[in-house]
Amino acid sequence: MKHNEMMKSLGKEALEGMLRRMLEIRQFEEKIRFLFLEGKMPGTVHQYIGMEACAVGVCTALEEDDVIASTHRPHGHAIARGISMDSIMGELYGKTTGCCGGKGGSMHVGDLSKGMLPAIAIVGGNLPIVMGMGLAFKIRKEPRVAVSFFGDGASNEGAFHEALNMASVYGVPALFVCENNRYGASTSVKRVMRIEHVADRAAAYGMRGDRADGMDVLDVYAHAREAVSLARKGEGPTLLELETFRLCGHSRRDPNNYMTQEEKEHWQKRDPIPFFEKLLREGKYMTEKEIADLKEAVELSVVQAIESGQQSPEPDPEVLFEGLYVNMEVPR
Amino acid sequence: MRLGIAEALRKAIHGEMANDENVFCIGEDIGIPGGYGGAFTVTLGLEKDFRERIIDTPISEIGIFGAACGAALMGMRPIADVQYGDFLLCAMDQVVDQIAKLRYMSGGKLKMPVVMRAPVGVTGRGAQHAQCLEPYFMSCPGIKIVAPATAYDAMGLLRSAVRDDDPVLMFEHKLLYGSKGIRAESGTVDASSEIPEEDYTVPIGKGIVRREGEDVTIIASLLMMHFSLQAAEMLEGEGISCEVIDPRTLWPLDLDLILQSVRKTGRVMIVEESPKQGGVGAEIGVQVCEHIPDYLLAPVTRVAAPNTPAPFSPALEKLYVPQPERIADRVRAMMEEY
Numbered sequence: 185m186k187h188n189e190m191m192k193s194l195g196k197e198a199l200e201g202m203l204r205r206m207l208e209i210r211q212f213e214e215k216i217r218f219l220f221l222e223g224k225m226p227g228t229v230h231q232y233i234g235m236e237a238c239a240v241g242v243c244t245a246l247e248e249d250d251v252i253a254s255t256h257r258p259h260g261h262a263i264a265r266g267i268s269m270d271s272i273m274g275e276l277y278g279k280t281t282g283c284c285g286g287k288g289g290s291m292h293v294g295d296l297s298k299g300m301l302p303a304i305a306i307v308g309g310n311l312p313i314v315m316g317m318g319l320a321f322k323i324r325k326e327p328r329v330a331v332s333f334f335g336d337g338a339s340n341e342g343a344f345h346e347a348l349n350m351a352s353v354y355g356v357p358a359l360f361v362c363e364n365n366r367y368g369a370s371t372s373v374k375r376v377m378r379i380e381h382v383a384d385r386a387a388a389y390g391m392r393g394d395r396a397d398g399m400d401v402l403d404v405y406a407h408a409r410e411a412v413s414l415a416r417k418g419e420g421p422t423l424l425e426l427e428t429f430r431l432c433g434h435s436r437r438d439p440n441n442y443m444t445q446e447e448k449e450h451w452q453k454r455d456p457i458p459f460f461e462k463l464l465r466e467g468k469y470m471t472e473k474e475i476a477d478l479k480e481a482v483e484l485s486v487v488q489a490i491e492s493g494q495q496s497p498e499p500d501p502e503v504l505f506e507g508l509y510v511n512m513e514v515p516r
Numbered sequence: 517m518r519l520g521i522a523e524a525l526r527k528a529i530h531g532e533m534a535n536d537e538n539v540f541c542i543g544e545d546i547g548i549p550g551g552y553g554g555a556f557t558v559t560l561g562l563e564k565d566f567r568e569r570i571i572d573t574p575i576s577e578i579g580i581f582g583a584a585c586g587a588a589l590m591g592m593r594p595i596a597d598v599q600y601g602d603f604l605l606c607a608m609d610q611v612v613d614q615i616a617k618l619r620y621m622s623g624g625k626l627k628m629p630v631v632m633r634a635p636v637g638v639t640g641r642g643a644q645h646a647q648c649l650e651p652y653f654m655s656c657p658g659i660k661i662v663a664p665a666t667a668y669d670a671m672g673l674l675r676s677a678v679r680d681d682d683p684v685l686m687f688e689h690k691l692l693y694g695s696k697g698i699r700a701e702s703g704t705v706d707a708s709s710e711i712p713e714e715d716y717t718v719p720i721g722k723g724i725v726r727r728e729g730e731d732v733t734i735i736a737s738l739l740m741m742h743f744s745l746q747a748a749e750m751l752e753g754e755g756i757s758c759e760v761i762d763p764r765t766l767w768p769l770d771l772d773l774i775l776q777s778v779r780k781t782g783r784v785m786i787v788e789e790s791p792k793q794g795g796v797g798a799e800i801g802v803q804v805c806e807h808i809p810d811y812l813l814a815p816v817t818r819v820a821a822p823n824t825p826a827p828f829s830p831a832l833e834k835l836y837v838p839q840p841e842r843i844a845d846r847v848r849a850m851m852e853e854y
């Protein structure tokens with residue numbers, strides 16, 4: 185794919201929007217990393233630093249009523265899907281303003297009314313659900329697409345096998361996006377798979393498999409757009425593998441001691457944000473100054489989200505017993 | 517030597533692996549150089565001495581417990597673990613339908629010496645990393661269940677579990693491990709013990725009186741045992757004397773020990789971190805009623821989590837998990853009324 189053509193077809197406004205989302209994710213994650221290290225945030229977090237191009241590239245290819253599902257590492261997907269940072273931050277602090285009212289926490293952010301299922305922290309757990317959402321779209325002949333984000337590690341779960349096979353058999357409008365960041369927690373893909381590419385597994389299900397450069401938001405977008413358009417036309421699901429890397433620990437204080445220095449340096453050089461900025465500058469879509477201004481604006485909104493999260497009220501004790509059943513009270 | 521639970525388990529596993537070549541560990545991220553030694557450091561460094569018997573797996577719980585089941589059938593003694601107890605649910609068929617039943621279905625011909633380890637506890641991670649699954653497995657015939665609240669018991673029970681010819685499921689509590697470094701947990705309670713040098717075991721099926729008392733018998737495992745001791749401490753000053761029993765094994769229950777205590781106190785309270793519905797307290801409480809109804813001065817009392825999943829919000833979580841204050845309040849109410 186040629187970057188120039190891609191950028192031309194997207195246009196300045198869309199491109200700027202993509203960079204904004206990537207910067208939002210990066211700054212959001214950087215700031216909460218420090219809040220965690222300082223012990224100012226509850227719970228635990230799995231961060232998306234380095235993987236921004238994946239979520240933003242895919243979500244740019246979606247329509248408003250498409251639905252995405254995420255994992256234990258969902259902040260990036262939520263921001264890319266347009267869920268407000270205030271409501272994500274509210275959730276991280278367990279406050280009423282959170283997108284799940286404080287009941288979910290970091291690993292379960294999402295808002296179905298905004299096109300994102302609350303994230304599922306059971307590795308591989310969202311794949312069968314996404315297949316089911318796609319099945320509903322198919323049965324009701326709705327032109328919608330269901331998207332699963334999951335990791336290389338998740339592709340080794342039994343749930344992956346059942347979901348992909350059924351998705352293919354029924355030809356559901358779904359996109360299975362494997363963010364292959366080379367590791368599942370401390371475990372390198374090399375230790376737990378005998379194939380190079382997760383996308384090759386698509387063949388086993390008679391499903392379309394494809395790969396894109398997960399550090400290049402335009403490449404991700406191009407491949408996602410194609411897969412989404414096929415799904416919407418009724419031509420069935422795709423397993424799309426994005427080659428990417430975590431430029432952060434697996435969870436809060438992980439120093440990544442199981443990675444080699446070489447590997448870390450190699451991928452650091454492939455940071456998707458400076459790469460995209462350079463394309464935008466060279467293509468004359470944004471100036472140095474515009475990018476700097478955008479960064480400043482984004483930083484301000486992240487700071488505001490943190491303040492909002494910290495200052496929002498705690499849920500009322502009664503909330504504990506609310507929202508379990510639709511038509512009955514929780515027996516006490 | 518004073519050790520925390522994570523260290524005690526590590527040492528016990530090391531010893532069992534050194535003693536018996538059929539013992540091996542299998543799980544996710546358990547022996548990766550530069551990694552964590554499992555989610556809570558229990559197997560940290562064991563791969564240095566036993567590379568071939570510390571088996572790092574893909575994220576494949578069905579595979580982990582299937583491997584344990586199959587290898588046990590062939591005469592090995594696997595120690596299989598999940599990073600969080602919640603993920604046992606991903607392997608439920610292997611655990612409940614295969615591991616628990618194959619011996620019975622074979623007419624008692626097969627043996628299933630599998631050890632399964634699962635961390636439990638509500639610890640700021642939301643509903644899918646919090647469940648205390650003891651009741652699920654207490655309703656599953658064929659599995660023995662242990663739940664050590666101290667490092668001494670963790671070590672002794674691990675040894676007994678590995679040497680037992682039946683499947684043993686060990687629940688461990690995230691806030692009791694005393695995991696160090698980057699895997700340290702906030703809210704940790706000290707469960708360390710002086711560990712003797714000799715090769716002692718703690719028998720499966722034997723509980724222990726953690727504190728003697730006259731008025732109320734409190735029965736609690738894992739973190740709730742420690743919270744119950746704290747509650748008993750508070751109540752002592754008010755002239756209420758609590759006996760605290762740590763069952764240590766949840767199946768089979770040490771009913772003799774429990775009944776002996778309740779015959780003395782006439783009041784029994786079961787404290788648990790899982791929801792009250794169909795819980796550990798229901799099982800223990802009914803057993804007491806069935807066996808010694810005449811000794812009860814007060815109705816059996818249960819202190820448990822609400823009948824909901826665990827909420828993330830730290831404010832709600834604090835209300836969800838029975839705290840020492842809440843346990844003490846319930847004892848006071850019991851003493852006032854009866």
Ligand SMILES: Cc1ncc(C[n+]2csc(CCOP(=O)(O)OP(=O)(O)O)c2C)c(N)n1
Pocket residue numbers: 256257305306307308334335336337338339365367368369434544575577599603606
């Ligand atoms: C069923 C299940 N098993 C294990 C875990 C613990 N766990 C959380 S994240 C993770 C690694 C996931 O790796 P991958 O799917 O590659 O996603 P990544 O973290 O790299 O984004 C593991 C093992 C879990 N949450 N669910």
Ligand SMILES: [Mg+2]
Pocket residue numbers: 335336337363364365366367368369
């Ligand atoms: Mg991964």
